[in-house]
Amino acid sequence: MRARGALLELALFVAAALLFALGFGLPEFTPPAFELGPRAPGDVRVMTWNVGGSGSGDEWGGPLRDEHVAHVAEVLRELDPDLCFLQEVRMGLQAEHLLTALGPGWQMEVSGSTGNRRLVAFAQRGSLRSLDFDDRSRRALTVRYEPNGGAPITAVGLHADAASAQRRNEDIGALATALVDRAGDTILLGDFNFDLDLGKRRDLFTDDEYLDVETYNFIATRFLDATLGTGSTAEPDRRLDYIFVRQPAFEVRTAGPIKNRRFGDMDHDPVLADLTR
Amino acid sequence: MLRLELTRLVRSNRPLLAVLSLALFLGLMLLGFYTYAKTETGGDVEFRYTFENASYFNGLTFALYAFYFGFLLVLPIFAATEGGAQLAGDSASGAFRLLLARPVGRARLFMTKVAVAFASTIVLCAVLLAFALGLGLLGVGFGDLDLYPGVLQMTDHHQHLDQAVALERFAMVLPAASLALFAPLSFAFLISAWSKSPVNAVGTSVAVYLVLYVIAEIHFFEALRPWLFTSHMAYWRELFREEVNWTTFFRDAAKLSGFSLLFLALALHRFRTREEL
Numbered sequence: 001m002r003a004r005g006a007l008l009e010l011a012l013f014v015a016a017a018l019l020f021a022l023g024f025g026l027p028e029f030t031p032p033a034f035e036l037g038p039r040a041p042g043d044v045r046v047m048t049w050n051v052g053g054s055g056s057g058d059e060w061g062g063p064l065r066d067e068h069v070a071h072v073a074e075v076l077r078e079l080d081p082d083l084c085f086l087q088e089v090r091m092g093l094q095a096e097h098l099l100t101a102l103g104p105g106w107q108m109e110v111s112g113s114t115g116n117r118r119l120v121a122f123a124q125r126g127s128l129r130s131l132d133f134d135d136r137s138r139r140a141l142t143v144r145y146e147p148n149g150g151a152p153i154t155a156v157g158l159h160a161d162a163a164s165a166q167r168r169n170e171d172i173g174a175l176a177t178a179l180v181d182r183a184g185d186t187i188l189l190g191d192f193n194f195d196l197d198l199g200k201r202r203d204l205f206t207d208d209e210y211l212d213v214e215t216y217n218f219i220a221t222r223f224l225d226a227t228l229g230t231g232s233t234a235e236p237d238r239r240l241d242y243i244f245v246r247q248p249a250f251e252v253r254t255a256g257p258i259k260n261r262r263f264g265d266m267d268h269d270p271v272l273a274d275l276t277r
Numbered sequence: 278m279l280r281l282e283l284t285r286l287v288r289s290n291r292p293l294l295a296v297l298s299l300a301l302f303l304g305l306m307l308l309g310f311y312t313y314a315k316t317e318t319g320g321d322v323e324f325r326y327t328f329e330n331a332s333y334f335n336g337l338t339f340a341l342y343a344f345y346f347g348f349l350l351v352l353p354i355f356a357a358t359e360g361g362a363q364l365a366g367d368s369a370s371g372a373f374r375l376l377l378a379r380p381v382g383r384a385r386l387f388m389t390k391v392a393v394a395f396a397s398t399i400v401l402c403a404v405l406l407a408f409a410l411g412l413g414l415l416g417v418g419f420g421d422l423d424l425y426p427g428v429l430q431m432t433d434h435h436q437h438l439d440q441a442v443a444l445e446r447f448a449m450v451l452p453a454a455s456l457a458l459f460a461p462l463s464f465a466f467l468i469s470a471w472s473k474s475p476v477n478a479v480g481t482s483v484a485v486y487l488v489l490y491v492i493a494e495i496h497f498f499e500a501l502r503p504w505l506f507t508s509h510m511a512y513w514r515e516l517f518r519e520e521v522n523w524t525t526f527f528r529d530a531a532k533l534s535g536f537s538l539l540f541l542a543l544a545l546h547r548f549r550t551r552e553e554l
Binding site for chain 1: 382383384388425426433434435503524525527528529530531532533534535536537538539541542545546549
């Protein structure tokens, strides 16, 4: 009888070991990494990039450094977006220097300033002009981009408040509502400054997560999150940059963050989407 | 022996008290659900832009919320109580001396107690699920199941399940959730095998479960998560995705089963070798 008990005990240990091996051995699910492919004719490529740095001594990081302007222009030429929003461009002539570095064929619109930085929209292969829209506290820039031979697009680039979930909710919610009310093809993109990673819920160092969920859901019920499931866009392992497109105006052919394009102390990746109409 | 243990379980009134507690829990959940729905959809919200709306709340949402919280916070306590009471309770009351005077192996006695306690846990799980669904569908109303990123931490984007599909998924939850509850039950058996006092065994089991649960929930302790059985307890939430990731599902089920069998093997070893005076 004792031997039977010992045998049962051994069987339990062996079964536990096998199950642990199975449980820890099965591969973790990881979404396939985003790879930028060739763009299809007729696609519109949109992009957002917070080009600010993380370590200039400023509490919320610093704006784009002048010595990084040439690198940013090089990345823009390489990724070749039709419409691109940059956040954290320094006040003064930095935007103009960027336009010069980009070369002929590019157009530019700039937002008002928040502190010593501003939003800038660049476009090529079409016409670009800013719109008098609800540009919440100068944290947003609204433009109308009309690609050559295509229907116009209304796009709002945003750099949401990094410090307050309440202000993020008000700014993003108002912009999303205004965009929904607007007829035509609309896009909302930029640095939204929230991360909804399931694994990071109840982080000891933030109590904003559940509040930002409300804001994200508000947008996601009205727009398509083009880069969902494509991974982090900013350090440390956070998804802060988004491209939301209105459906059915657009189908997303491919979208995601482009890795290995940061320079110096930059802490965001460019995020890009190829949209079919 | 099985009949004897079942009779003793029924006469202990523990299952009846557990069912009454579940009924009270669901009543409070229903009250809280209506209060939340009213305040979150009636304009009495802190955030201006929120995804909450009256149509989002229906019987299936209630059933899922109620079962989720009941599963994580109420059922494990009943499982720990049952496991803690089984061995230590009989040891303290002297019932073991009586039982072991018969020609019955300790391993057989141990496994009979495990089987009875596990059956009791499955019944409680089924009762909670049936009550939650019944109360939800009859008291709140029918409808499809819509899930958004939020308090249940189930998804990072909107998921929609038709009512029929959602009900199928609820049916699949019963065996999956019962398997998960086997882990705290086995853990309580392990504590019970080392204790002579049922109060100490139950108290310790419940306290350790709650500590491990809290640790597993906080992002700060992310590195510990894979090694805590409480991290995997709610693995059945995967069933409420539009596309279930079965690898993730079975990986967590295997880990939980491994933990359960390991606890049982250790408990059996202790039970086989300890003195019953």
